[in-house]
Amino acid sequence: MSIVLACDLGGSSFRAALVDDTGAIRVQCAIAGPPSRDDRSGASEIEPEAWWSLLVEACAGLAAEAPALFDAVEAVAICGVTRTQIFLDRDGRSLRPAMTWKDTRADACAERLRAALDPVHPESAAINAFHPLARLAWLREREPEAFAALACLLEPKDYLNFRLTGRLASDPVSMARLLAAAAPHEGRDQLAAVGVSGAILPEMLEPWEQVGPVKRGLPVPLDRLAGRPVFCASNDTWAAVVGLGAMREGFAYNISGTTEVLGLVGREPARAEGLLTVDWRGLFQLGGPSQTGADTVSWLLALLGRDTASVGQEIAALLRGRRQPQPLLFLPYLQGERVPYWDPSLRGALVGLNRRHGQTDLAFAVLEGVACLNRTVLERAEAALGGEATEIRFGGGAATNPVWSRIKADLCGRPVVVATSKEPGLTGAAIVAFTGLGRFASLAGAQEALVTVARRFEPDPARKPAYDALFALFRRAEAALAPVSRDLVAAAREGQALAALARHASAAADLHAD
Template sequence: MMTPLLVGIDVGTTSVKATLFDAGGTALRAFADPYPMLRPAPGLAEQDPADWTRRVSAALTRLSDGLTDGAVAAVGLTSQVNTHVFVGMDGAPLMPAITWQDGRAGAEAAELDAQISSEERIGWWGAPLPIDASHPLARALWLKRHHPDLWGRTRWMMAPKDYCLFQLTGEPTADPMTAFGVIDQSLAYVPRLLDLVPGIADRLPPLRSFTQSAGRIRAGLPLAGAPMVTGAMDAWAGLIGTGALGNGECMYLSGTSEIVGLVSSVRHPAAGVIAFPTCEGITMHAGPTQAGGASLAWLSNLTGRSPSELSALVAASDPHRPTPLFLPHLQGERAPIWDIGARGAFVGLDGSMGPAELTRAVFEGVASSVRWLLEALEASAGRAATGFSMAGGGGASDPWCQIRADMLDRPIRRLKTLDAGVLGAAILAGVGAGCFPSIDAAASSLVVTDRLFEPDPSRRDRMDFLYGEYRALYAALKPFNAARAAFSGW
């Protein structure tokens, strides 16, 4: 058997992260390098695909430096999704990638959404999900209408993961979960859906399972010859990297957004969340919010203090002091309400409040958004979550983890490897290379707990009050947000 050194790579919203793991889950080397989000106009959010590939290559160089040939058994890759790059016949991108935060295809999304029945949605996706501005069909129709020349030159429409795999191995491939939204419960593309945008079917990569080979890294690149697997989207790689694979277990990924996934073989379609098709024997009910870590990053920029400095202020402050109420809808909201017009708010400010109180409010507001999401997930899954396995950069804050445990009234198991997507990508690579007999076995070996946060009963009343007011404030502000959007002088 090959030496089970494994590489996992995550092409995220803000950076490329990569780690070299041994068979016990120890991180031997790590790489992280950020890149910008380009916002050329209101509502647009783009990235340069070259920013991804340059950093992936740099990561492979850094992690493989000094290793003997064959020391790395396999390489796995995951990425953000609902971000799309249109690739020409020569394999080069035709324009900047349209990221999941971009709303330019809103009109096309509404037009397509009106053509699909609730019965079709539930049959395909297991829930009455809308087609929104980040859906691949909406993006494709937008390009076809606004830039027909680029659409005519498009050979592939790819997620970041699949684009990077294509650049590394020359193999066009996608997994069914990255393609969710255009596949059905059988894990195949839906002809009726694809027919809504003629030509898209020929531009989508062929589908393969998570652990199926995606070829080998091309000659001339770092780690040339190392096998790669197709891998999974960030939420599924994160689920695997948290080890939350049994019924009732719940992953919690805190990054730019908060992504929560509850495993349950029961399905009760619920509005606003995704009941994924069963894949690799796992049925996940999941949803992403819009601005988890993004809310803290916004406050960090506003105050001139780093996220860690803000967290330290909260840790040193009185947890029973009044705080404002915060809505983290800085760019609309996704699951479970899918309201692109929602906007953020601080309510209840007074002159005694400073950065510590505002930060605690952000922590509590984001936790409230997740509690709303959890209620929808539990309805969809037909069962309560027993607890959370947490990873992601937002999990590094002790006070934020405690606030989450208090708000959700569930224990939070923080993992040693916070980059769960990176670890999940490595796990899938290890299974594909034959280092482990199954995903379960690999997760059991590689996923390690750091700390457990238990809910504080003395905080129960405060959290229930905050959550109730959070829901009420969102409803109260909805007419204002709609009027504001319609007011041309704003």
């Protein structure tokens, strides 16, 4: 029996597990956080050292629970959140907090960059507030001292690999956007537009290649792993797709954690409006991350005064209630949106509320709203690739809810398949480690051997007419309300009359207190 240490650095928690060569998770440790520091300016930041502390803490938990298994670890693989930049100086020290996937401060910089960049360059249209090039431009404008000292840009899992091995490296999947910007087009790349060179890029490795052995002298219990190989792995989406067994042509994937990611896997680098096309090392994914998902459900539960520590139980209880004949529409853009709109100024809405609607109606509206967004992305990807998805592999916390799986299958009109592993990111990281160790001849072979299916949801033809009608209304509501969202956000940012409402509310609260 072989054991590997697999880690998944998520948007709201850090998970680590000891996984054997049958794919079974033998011991697991999950730690919440670290919380990001968010504010009204659009900032969302985390100190990189906090992620390192979580890795040490999680490993300490595993070593305490299963000391013999921990000492038997043969390799390490860490996947993690993407669209998050860590800025290092030439000595490998962090220059400032990391800018997370939620940070929208570079929106204005992105707009100026798009106007200034060569419009023919393939990456120009992809520049937005979440793009590393826009964030580099923001750093140059707002924090010139940190920008001047910048020597390397890493993603979170790469930072942990660096702390474990001392080597600065990443993979072409995680760094796809920055690599695309650095690629020359007609003799010019886009990095020069923000005053940097390709030297800020770390060394590129394949996900299954070794970064290096674990260094000696690390904190307890990492010192017990000295000499074990650390494999590069990739971002959490790529790893979870592997862990769901969806890394194959014609399969779609939907990973629902704090936020959702949906895409279609194909052989050709097709392109579609608003979707990311990323080379997944022999295959291409067409799709990408949204800003909505299980966190949207948590928002609803908090709004209703229900227990947000038991999301699965609480939403299941709401869904067992009676639903009113007239459905609600929910636009799930509580934090703006990435794929497919790339607009940080989009906002959520409930459309069609009447006096008889209750908590059950709100719960269904939220789940169906997210599924409508899934369908929008899937339809664009299928049209670009010229064929329907064979099935949608569904994973993450939301996949434990059979009602949501059923809604997604019926609304998208495709079979939804849930894998046995409830932690596809950990399973994917373990598959990388075992492939790197040579236990399997290829990533595809490891996927076939270690991924099993738990449940399959076929779309119900009887519900198709109703969901087609709901989806059409959803798209109409999106188009009608997007300009209103942008105007509301702009009015608040620019200190116009609408921004005064918050001050009036504070004054009213003071009067009540008196």
